[in-house]
Amino acid sequence: MQKSITSFFKKKSDATDSPSPPKKVPKIDAKTELPDEPHIKSESASPETKPKVEPMSVDSEEKTSPVKNVKKEPKDTVDKTTDKKVTTIGLNSTSASKEDAENYDPSADSYHPLKNAYWKDKKVTPYLALARTFQVIEETKGRLKMIDTLSNFFCSVMLVSPEDLVPSVYLSINQLAPAYEGLELGVAETTLMKAICKATGRNLAHIKSQTQLIGDLGIVAEQSRVSQRMMFQPAPLNVRDVFRKLREIAKISGQSKMDLVYNMFVACRLSEARFFIRSLIGKLRIGIAEQSLLTALAIGLVKKNHIDDCKASKVAEVYKDEIADTTLLLKTAYCQCPNYDIIIPAILKYDIKELQERCPMHPGMPLRPMLAQPTKGVHEVFERFGGMQITCEWKYDGERAQIHRNEKGEISIFSRNSENNTAKYPDLIARSTGLLKGDVKSYIIDSEIVAWDVERKQILPFQVLSTRKRKNVDIEEIKVQVCVYIFDLLYINGTALVTKNLSERRKLMLEHFQEVEGEWKFATALDTNDIDEVQQFLEESIKGNCEGLMVKTLDEEATYEIAKRSRNWLKLKKDYLSNVGDSLDLVVIGGYKGKGRRTGTYGGFLLACYDTENEEYQSICKIGTGFTDEDLQTHSEFLGKHVTSAAKSYYRYDPSLEPDHWFEPVQVWEVKCADLSLSPIHRAAIGIVDGERGISLRFPRFIRIRDDKNSENATDANQVAHMYQSQDQVKNNQKSSTQMEMEDEFY
Numbered sequence: 001m002q003k004s005i006t007s008f009f010k011k012k013s014d015a016t017d018s019p020s021p022p023k024k025v026p027k028i029d030a031k032t033e034l035p036d037e038p039h040i041k042s043e044s045a046s047p048e049t050k051p052k053v054e055p056m057s058v059d060s061e062e063k064t065s066p067v068k069n070v071k072k073e074p075k076d077t078v079d080k081t082t083d084k085k086v087t088t089i090g091l092n093s094t095s096a097s098k099e100d101a102e103n104y105d106p107s108a109d110s111y112h113p114l115k116n117a118y119w120k121d122k123k124v125t126p127y128l129a130l131a132r133t134f135q136v137i138e139e140t141k142g143r144l145k146m147i148d149t150l151s152n153f154f155c156s157v158m159l160v161s162p163e164d165l166v167p168s169v170y171l172s173i174n175q176l177a178p179a180y181e182g183l184e185l186g187v188a189e190t191t192l193m194k195a196i197c198k199a200t201g202r203n204l205a206h207i208k209s210q211t212q213l214i215g216d217l218g219i220v221a222e223q224s225r226v227s228q229r230m231m232f233q234p235a236p237l238n239v240r241d242v243f244r245k246l247r248e249i250a251k252i253s254g255q256s257k258m259d260l261v262y263n264m265f266v267a268c269r270l271s272e273a274r275f276f277i278r279s280l281i282g283k284l285r286i287g288i289a290e291q292s293l294l295t296a297l298a299i300g301l302v303k304k305n306h307i308d309d310c311k312a313s314k315v316a317e318v319y320k321d322e323i324a325d326t327t328l329l330l331k332t333a334y335c336q337c338p339n340y341d342i343i344i345p346a347i348l349k350y351d352i353k354e355l356q357e358r359c360p361m362h363p364g365m366p367l368r369p370m371l372a373q374p375t376k377g378v379h380e381v382f383e384r385f386g387g388m389q390i391t392c393e394w395k396y397d398g399e400r401a402q403i404h405r406n407e408k409g410e411i412s413i414f415s416r417n418s419e420n421n422t423a424k425y426p427d428l429i430a431r432s433t434g435l436l437k438g439d440v441k442s443y444i445i446d447s448e449i450v451a452w453d454v455e456r457k458q459i460l461p462f463q464v465l466s467t468r469k470r471k472n473v474d475i476e477e478i479k480v481q482v483c484v485y486i487f488d489l490l491y492i493n494g495t496a497l498v499t500k501n502l503s504e505r506r507k508l509m510l511e512h513f514q515e516v517e518g519e520w521k522f523a524t525a526l527d528t529n530d531i532d533e534v535q536q537f538l539e540e541s542i543k544g545n546c547e548g549l550m551v552k553t554l555d556e557e558a559t560y561e562i563a564k565r566s567r568n569w570l571k572l573k574k575d576y577l578s579n580v581g582d583s584l585d586l587v588v589i590g591g592y593k594g595k596g597r598r599t600g601t602y603g604g605f606l607l608a609c610y611d612t613e614n615e616e617y618q619s620i621c622k623i624g625t626g627f628t629d630e631d632l633q634t635h636s637e638f639l640g641k642h643v644t645s646a647a648k649s650y651y652r653y654d655p656s657l658e659p660d661h662w663f664e665p666v667q668v669w670e671v672k673c674a675d676l677s678l679s680p681i682h683r684a685a686i687g688i689v690d691g692e693r694g695i696s697l698r699f700p701r702f703i704r705i706r707d708d709k710n711s712e713n714a715t716d717a718n719q720v721a722h723m724y725q726s727q728d729q730v731k732n733n734q735k736s737s738t739q740m741e742m743e744d745e746f747y
């Protein structure tokens with residue numbers, strides 16, 4: 001263990017001591033070729049090395065639509081706005097030419113989603129059009145431009161080949177199915193390298209060394225294709241076939257998997273090879289996150305609605321309000337129905353205003369959980385709720401679990417993050433019928449799973465739960481027993497309850513379910529509006545091994561707000577009521593090499609919060625406290641596997657903070673601090689509280705890894721601003737404590 005970390009540091013530190021320029025992605029054009037290895041000439045490759053091309057199935061329409069049958073478009077549809085940058089398509093010509101395909105550019109200002117959709121005659125979206133879209137997105141800096149480009153492509157698909165919208169969307173986020181189904185590609189790089197060798201006649205050592213040099217097998221694959229002359233060109237790929245085949249590849253293994261990859265790869269042209277290979281590796285590298293994708297879809301839809309009276313590039317300005325409304329409706333529907341197979345046909349068929357009712361929640365499909373806001377004491381709770389009826393529940397410190405049962409009696413368990421945790425809890429499934437009372441066919445309950453000491457009949461700390469195995473759990477081998485504390489009911493026997501008030505939901509919960517000692521319990525609750533009783537209940541919750549209380553409205557403003565961090569659920573924690581009120585969950589983006597006792601591991605780290613609006617990570621503090629030696633070993637080993645050669649374009653930081661190594665945004669840590677202050681260096685929440693200064697944490701301390709949160713669920717910039725503003729000293733005199741800011745020293 002120790003050895004591998006030391007050698008990792010040695011290798012990496014060599015690289016950092018004599019910095020080499022960041023690996024650049026070479027621009028590809030038809031003339032770019034990798035230098036041929038001396039013993040292989042691709043054009044005169046021997047018959048053995050020459051790929052045997054087995055073209056994949058071709059859409060029948062493509063085979064049978066002879067150019068002469070394609071109707072000429074009337075001349076009066078000429079798009080006067082089209083400039084030279086984009087090839088005008090299908091206006092005077094009878095069909096899309098090779099050039100149309102190769103020059104396809106949905107980022108051009110003059111792009112017209114209908115006229116520039118060069119595949120409109122065939123109504124089947126070429127994979128090359130999608131690959132070209134990815135290619136221009138990869139070269140685009142700004143997020144808005146990126147979204148706009150994607151929306152242009154989506155709009156074209158909506159107009160001319162709507163059947164391809166679902167596969168296009170999945171391919172854009174590199175998913176094969178809804179995230180909660182957990183169908184993943186992740187083909188090993190060596191398997192892909194072998195397929196590339198076989199298809200291009202290059203040898204493995206060459207492909208490996210090029211990949212090391214360039215840092216991206218996708219680019220290497222593309223360059224290898226460029227220099228390869230084929231005996232005959234297989235039929236062009238299209239989006240729906242590629243998607244279908246990728247799903248197939250994910251489900252099979254061994255030689256047939258390898259063959260399928262090979263058959264697809266030989267049919268790739270130009271940048272198709274790059275993105276096809278990247279899809280298989282599982283990293284598309286174009287940075288389209290879920291929220292950007294939903295926005296792009298919404299804009300695409302508005303562009304489609306106004307295709308006749310507005311140039312695509314102007315739609316964003318002219319129909320600003322409609323875009324905002326559409327985006328909100330789409331994102332809201334996605335929170336209760338995170339499934340593009342359902343949402344996309346619905347947006348194509350119905351008015352967007354009907355989306356929510358057309359895509360209802362149902363068991364088996366996770367919904368985004370309602371979240372709570374922090375408070376710093378009982379007084380703040382009463383200030384907020386005034387005379388409203390409230391209830392206090394113990395706040396259990398385990399793992400959030402949304403437990404679903406569908407009509408067929410199948411149970412699924414989802415994490416806070418909508419990940420499918422069903423395989424982690426076969427014990428819960430085995431005992432799930434004990435919970436039912438009366439006639440229950442389907443349900444969705446909201447709960448917290450905690451580790452349970454069977455002998456002492458008491459709750460165990462979170463740390464114990466986190467040692468439980470995650471995958472392929474065998475019920476006989478379970479060491480950590482769990483008890484589920486149920487606190488809400490969201491769906492029962494075919495009816496969604498989210499629009500009902502908590503008191504009603506709770507009544508139904510008590511009616512349909514029963515407690516089983518040490519297995520299923522209702523969260524301990526107290527309905528009271530007496531401040532002393534709340535205080536006392538808080539003390540009791542701590543004695544009962546809980547973190548504090550959740551205080552919730554019962555009858556007024558008491559619906560279940562999907563995906564919202566609601567003011568109607570307040571957290572009241574005992575542990576750090578003092579100044580900050582809550583811990584933060586932050587993303588590790590960089591590491592500083594340790595000195596002295598910490599030599600050989602990282603000694604400190606750079607942390608960031610996530611700004612959901614700009615989709616960027618903003619530095620918030622350096623941290624070097626709270627780690628055991630073992631923690632540092634574990635972190636260094638894990639993060640060492642996620643080092644990147646440069647900061648991501650979506651990291652915001654001051655150059656003075658430059659760490660020894662940058663990391664991919666792959667891990668979230670829970671961190672406590674003494675307080676938050678304005679900072680001239682850090683960028684968290686910049687522009688929200690102060691135009692030029694961000695916010696940083698003073699005396700940050702590592703608490704634990706948050707495996708149940710992904711980087712985009714990290715504490716958001718708005719939450720940071722809110723936490724800063726609600727500190728007593730800020731509220732009292734609104735003055736910053738910049739001078740007090742200190743950097744931790746790492747030893």
Ligand SMILES: Nc1ncnc2c1ncn2[C@@H]1O[C@H](COP(=O)(O)OP(=O)(O)OP(=O)(O)O)[C@@H](O)[C@H]1O
Pocket residue numbers: 371372393394395396397398399400401416448487523550571585
């Ligand atoms: N009675 C309860 N009602 C609601 N949530 C509860 C209850 N008991 C425990 N919890 C847990 O408390 C969480 C809310 O507080 P917590 O500080 O743990 O949030 P978190 O997971 O860190 O997320 P965030 O900080 O984003 O709110 C819920 O997500 C749930 O997992």
Ligand SMILES: [Mg+2]
Pocket residue numbers: 396397398
């Ligand atoms: Mg928690």
Ligand SMILES: [Mg+2]
Pocket residue numbers: 582583584585
């Ligand atoms: Mg928290």
